[in-house]
Amino acid sequence: MTLLFSLIVRRRETLHGLVQQRTAELNNARVRLWSLQRKLSLIVDNAGDAIFGVNCQGKLSFINPSAQTLLDVSADNTDEFVLFERLQMPHKDPHKFAELIRNGQAFRCNVGHLLKQGGDAIPVTFSCNPISENGRTLGAVVTLSDISERQHMEQRMRIASRAFETPEALVITDRDGQILIVNAAFCDMFKTSQSKVREAMVQQVISDPQSELHSRVRNGLRDHTHYSEEVTLQRRNGEAFMAWLRVAKVHDEVLNQTNFVIHVADISERIRQRQELEKARDDAERASKIKSEFLAVMSHEIRTPLHGVMGLMELLEDTDLNIQQQHYLETAQSSGQALLDLINDILDYSKVEATSYS
Structure with a gap:
């Protein structure tokens, strides 16, 4: 009897230990689950992107703060909100979205539009992934990103790219003068190629390393916000030409990065025309002086x-x-006196004109 009682007690203690172990494991699992849910x-x-949970009819079942901000709605006012009535995709019928969800099909749109509460349309990219359980589709998770800023930046990049297609030479360097980007006009002007000038120092490309201009450009990049001057530059084949050199410093506050934009305009033809005009002016002045x-x-x-004739007449x-x-x-x-007066007037005018040129 005593032996039986002892076995029952040990069995009870063993079971109690197992219960405590299972309880501890369950509590630990609950803590881990809570921690995972919390994370x-x-x-x-x-998340910076808008995240929605939708049912098979497209109605919202969950909405994160970013989505609330994007849609300008609160989590309490989404019961009758049908997300896909607000989404626009090129060549797609929004009413087909719910059908795709019910069929468990994922889809993505790289460029679409979202109609906000006030009626404004903003460019977005979004993806929809179905939620399934035991082969049954319950709804979907929709991730949506506002790409307004990205499109704005892309537009600015396109404009900058078109600006770089200008027939005048443009080059962008780092703060030390190392070339980062050049346009085709720059390569044509200096008789070189982009592969040869990329990562070279700009002062080495546009001037003789031993020249005064080489040092002046290097010091200008180091010391000035922007400056411009008329200079004589040298092509890679040794040909010299007159150019207008303009350097402007740009600073990116976000990246804390300084670059220089250098604009080079070949003014050789302009200088030649100016010299021809000056020569024509000098020739005209010289001819006028000779005439006077x-x-x-x-x-x-x-x-x-x-x-003598007038004296003889007297x-x-x-x-x-x-x-x-x-x-x-x-x-x-009378006629002789009129002729003499006219000659005196011509002589006085010629003297004044000749004096003004001398």
């Missing part, structure tokens, strides 16, 4: 014999003349 909740709640000097000399040479006036001869003399004297 999952934190991940979902703090010629007029001054000729006026003086004409006036000298004219004075002497003739003191002789005996009949009335008709007196009339002829007066007419000759």
Whole structure:
């Protein structure tokens, strides 16, 4: 009897130990499950993308804070909210989304639009993955991302890319002058290729390393926010040409990164045209000066014999003349005086013009 009682007690203690062990394991499992649920909740709640849970009819069963912000709704106002009525995909009928979910089909849209509560449409990318249990589809998880900023950046990149197609040379360097990006016009201007100039120092590409310009460009990149000057540059084949060099420093606050944008314009043709215009102006001024000097000399040479003629007419006036001869003399004297006045005016004008050129 005592032996039987002892066996029962030991059996009871063994069972009690097993119960305590199972209870501890269950409690540990509950703690791990709670921890996992907590981590999952934190991940979902703090995810930057909008995450939705939908049933087979497309109605919301769950919505994370990012999705609430994106849709401008609260978790308490989503009972009658049908997500797929707000989603637009190119060449897709939104009403087919619920059918795809019921059939357990996953789908993705790289560029679509979401109609917000106020009616505004924003560009989004989204994916839908079905939730199944024992072969039965219960709904789906929809992940949605606002790509407005990305599209804005892509548009800016496209604009920048088109700007780089300008016929004028453009190059972007790091803060030390090492070339990062060049356009085709730069390579054409300096008779080189992108593979040869990439990662080279810009001052080595556009000038002789021994020249003063080489040091000036290097110091300009180091010391100035931006500057510009008219310089003589050198192509890779040794040919020199006149250019307008403009350097601008740009700083990215987000990346804390400084770069330089260098613009080079070949002004050789402009300089040639300017020199031709200056030469034409000098030639015209020289011709005008010669003309004025010629007029001054000729006026003086004409006036000298004219004075002789006028003097002889004065002497003739003191002789005996009949009335008709007196009339002829007066007419000759009047015409001679008019001619003398005209020659004096030409001479005075020529002197003033010649003096202004001298």
